[in-house]
Amino acid sequence: MPAKQRGSFGYWTDPVFLFSLAIYLVNRELIKPNLHHYSPFFHGHLNDSLTVPVALPVYLLFYRWIGLRPDDQPPRWWEIGLHLIVWCMFFKWFGPSILHHGVGDPLDDLSMAIGGIVAWLLWQHRWILKMLTARKASTVPEVA
């Protein structure tokens, strides 16, 4: 890939990032303070599922600034996967075991992974649609 190739990903202006950030803020400021009982979804899984769409663009922007990321393409599956591995280890093992902060719950990892998959589908929807269209076109028999 060319070193200075431009892409379509807007990082902090990306709609998936902005929408997910809005959900996080609404949950933090409006929903959680008004809940009278502990809710596993609003107190845990929702935030975990927003980790990739909210945090990853910020991390990728830093990598872009220092020149480690060569272009502005939407996040790739392996960028999401590598960060998911690091975050699962950090938040579910390093945090609870070493820093004594947070809890290690396998459902949190699952929520983070599902959020990552949904975010990847939204970020790569143009590429996925292109692939599906190309496959459909290749299966349609040619008219002689």
Add this chain to the structure above:
Amino acid sequence: MIPLLPSGSAWLMLALKALAAMGFMAAANAVVLYAC
């Protein structure tokens, strides 16, 4: 010498960038852990 391989200074620059990325990741992860 294989021309496609980066030179010594390019490796050093790449290592520095990787180190900066890991430092940023550690700091940002700590912020997320304690603030969110």
